[in-house]
Each structure stands twice: as structure tokens, then as C-alpha cells.
Amino acid sequence: MLLYNRLSRPELEARLRSETFRRRTLSFYRYVNIDNPREMRDRLYIAWDRLKCYGRVYVANEGINAQMSVPEHNIEALLNHLDSVPELAGMRINWAVEDDGKSFLKLVIKVRKKIVADGLNERLFDVTNVGNRLSPLEFHQLVDKEDVVVVDMRNRYESEVGHFKNAICPDARTFRDEIKIVVDQLKDKKDRKVLLYCTGGVRCEKASAWLRHHGFKDVNQLHGGIISYAHVIKKEGLPSKFIGKNFVFDERLGERITDDVIGRCHQCGDPCDTHRNCANDKCHKLFIQCDKCFEKHHGCCCEDCVNTLEEIRR
Structure with a gap:
């Protein structure tokens, strides 16, 4: 059995168009010790390929980070499989906010040194000393308070199409750059309440631990990220304090949270967030x-x- 894709993009697109069932997009991550990432990678590929799962998955000694497209009729089987793997049992799942079923064309599982490229040396700080995890409703209640500092832990090209209204959005192209910029930019605010957020929560885990290592006293993070926030706010019938689009790293390139268009076309400057x-x-x-x-x-x-x-x- 081949444990990687061999089809061209046109062939993959045709395969997706020919499907007669619906798909759902989901994501999950976990920092957990994986002794043999290569073996884990191959086991997951075999199991998920049989379920016709597509997506992009990173496996490392430090854990797993996954975004996937799953046939609706195989969702239960996927969740059962996750629970059958000790390192992945009880995984928190984030479901896409806006989903056309075309988020991924193929299954790609890669072994990486880290599940998020942060450029940090884990031997220098306690990666488990993370910030307080706030529920979407707790974050919603705090995010526009005058005495808090809200920081978008995503890249500039993500925040320029959507962000919380009063958030600091560093001008960074990579998370590796941003995590250093944030520490320097907030160096005079170490006694303030800091609220961090990102797409699904994974980047805030490392970022919050890094800020605490640098002496920040009250570090908090949005548990489940923007995706979880959008679902909960909609369910509760509350006005979203996140405006615009949530950028996503798949074929969709974004899911709309509110009707606000805050981005600009890079060529003519007209309002646009595509x-x-x-x-x-x-x-x-x-x-x-x-x-x-x-x-x-x-x-x-x-x-x-x-x-x-x-x-x-x-």
C-alpha cells in the first residue's frame, strides 16, 4: 500500500467532484509525547486513508496538529479511531464554521520536528506552564475591557482580514517572528491581563508559556481559538466581537464570521478580503x-x- 498521494491536482479535483456524499472539515491538536513519530504517521495514514479522509497533518515527538476533511458517514469511525490511540484519546475537535466540503483534496501526513514552527528552544522554559484557558464566553466578557491587552497570535495576512476589534495585530509573516515581536512589544505590560487568541488554540499554547517565562503575570488564552468562539457566540445569540473572516490553511482560505470586510485588495486598495x-x-x-x-x-x-x-x- 502506498502511504502517500500519487494523483495530480486535476485528478484530485475530479475525484472530489465525483463524490456523492458530503464532507465536514475539522481540526484538532495535542501536545503529547510521541516516541516514534514515523511509526505513528504510517499507522494514522493507513487508518485514515481507508476512511477517505483528506487533510494536512503534522506529527512530531511533541504531539500532533491536524486539519482534515472527513466524509460525514465516516465521522463516527474517525472519532472512534482517535479514541483507540492512547496518545489521541479524548481529543478536542474543532468543527469548521463555514464549510463547503472542499477544504482538502488529499491526505498528507508529515513528520516534523515541531507541530508548529516556533523557533523556540524548549530546554530554556517550561512548555507546560501555559496560560489560563478561557472559555469562549469568558473571553467574550473580557476582550473589550479597558484594562486588558488583547493579542492576535496569528500572522499579518491572517489578521488583516479578521480580528478582535481592539486587538494588537503584530506585523509578522511567521509565528516564529511573531512570538519574539510580542514579547518585545509588550515588555512594559507584564503586570497587565493579557488575552491571546489564534485560529484553533495551538499557537497560544506555546506563546502563553513563552510569555510566562518572560515574566508576564496574568496570561490567558482563548480555548479552542476563533473557531470555537464563533460557534459558541452564534449558539448563544451574542454579537461577535471578532469581525471579518477567519483565515484557514486549506483550499477555502477563510470562513466568514461577520459581514464586515476589513481587508484591502493588495493591487487597487478597494475593500476586499478574498x-x-x-x-x-x-x-x-x-x-x-x-x-x-x-x-x-x-x-x-x-x-x-x-x-x-x-x-x-x-
């Missing part, structure tokens, strides 16, 4: 592009890429 990857595969830059500029620039991020794409198509 992320695209440059149509020139040699570039594939992620950027915000409105429909007008998509037509004008043929889905490319710049004129050089337009010219390159035209040369390829000749």
Missing part, C-alpha cells in the same frame, strides 16, 4: 485580490507573473 494564490505556480504568492483585479491581472500578483504565465501558456 485571499488567492498567484496563478503563476513558480510564484504562488498568497495575497488579497478583488474580482476586478483578478480579471485584469489574470489571477497574478504582479506584471512579471502575468508575463511569465502568458509565456507558459503559449
Whole structure:
């Protein structure tokens, strides 16, 4: 049995279109000791491939981080399988807020040194000394208080299309950069109540421990992240204090939380929150592009890429 995909993108897209059942998108993570990540990776691939699961999964000695698309009729089987693996039993599941069933085209499970690239040396601090985990409702009650500091622990391209109204959104392209920027940017606020949030919660685990290591006294994090917050707020009938879109790392590139459009097209500056990857595969830059500029620039991020794409198509 091949433990990796061999199909081309057009073949994968055709396979997805031919499916007669619905899919649901979910995500989960856990920091847990995995003695043999390679063996775990192969076991999971075999089990999840049989269930026709697609997604992107990272396995490391420190744990697992997964975003997946699962056929509705196989969800129970997947959850039962998770509970059958000691390291994954009782896993907290985040369900997508806005789901078209087309979040992933294939199953990719990779062994990594870390489940999130943070650039931190775990020997220098206690990674288990994390911040207080706040429920979505607790976070909702605190997030707009004058005496708290709210920090978006996601990258700039994520926060520019959606964030909590009064959050500090560092200008960082990677989590590795951001975690250092935040410590420096908040160095005079170590006695304040700090609220951290991210997409599903995984980045805040390391970030909160890193802040506590640097002397921050009252560190808190949104348990389950923006995804959990959106579900709970909708269920309770409360107005969302997160505005705009929640960026996601799959084919959807975002799920709408509120109707607010806070982003801007990177080419013309008009209001827009549609992320695209440059149509020139040699570039594939992620950027915000409105429909007008998509037509004008043929889905490319710049004129050089337009010219390159035209040369390829000749």
C-alpha cells in the first residue's frame, strides 16, 4: 500500500467532484509525547486513508496538529479511531464554521520536528506552564475591557482580514517572528491581563508559556481559538466581537464570521478580503485580490507573473 498521494491536482479535483456524499472539515491538536513519530504517521495514514479522509497533518515527538476533511458517514469511525490511540484519546475537535466540503483534496501526513514552527528552544522554559484557558464566553466578557491587552497570535495576512476589534495585530509573516515581536512589544505590560487568541488554540499554547517565562503575570488564552468562539457566540445569540473572516490553511482560505470586510485588495486598495494564490505556480504568492483585479491581472500578483504565465501558456 502506498502511504502517500500519487494523483495530480486535476485528478484530485475530479475525484472530489465525483463524490456523492458530503464532507465536514475539522481540526484538532495535542501536545503529547510521541516516541516514534514515523511509526505513528504510517499507522494514522493507513487508518485514515481507508476512511477517505483528506487533510494536512503534522506529527512530531511533541504531539500532533491536524486539519482534515472527513466524509460525514465516516465521522463516527474517525472519532472512534482517535479514541483507540492512547496518545489521541479524548481529543478536542474543532468543527469548521463555514464549510463547503472542499477544504482538502488529499491526505498528507508529515513528520516534523515541531507541530508548529516556533523557533523556540524548549530546554530554556517550561512548555507546560501555559496560560489560563478561557472559555469562549469568558473571553467574550473580557476582550473589550479597558484594562486588558488583547493579542492576535496569528500572522499579518491572517489578521488583516479578521480580528478582535481592539486587538494588537503584530506585523509578522511567521509565528516564529511573531512570538519574539510580542514579547518585545509588550515588555512594559507584564503586570497587565493579557488575552491571546489564534485560529484553533495551538499557537497560544506555546506563546502563553513563552510569555510566562518572560515574566508576564496574568496570561490567558482563548480555548479552542476563533473557531470555537464563533460557534459558541452564534449558539448563544451574542454579537461577535471578532469581525471579518477567519483565515484557514486549506483550499477555502477563510470562513466568514461577520459581514464586515476589513481587508484591502493588495493591487487597487478597494475593500476586499478574498485571499488567492498567484496563478503563476513558480510564484504562488498568497495575497488579497478583488474580482476586478483578478480579471485584469489574470489571477497574478504582479506584471512579471502575468508575463511569465502568458509565456507558459503559449
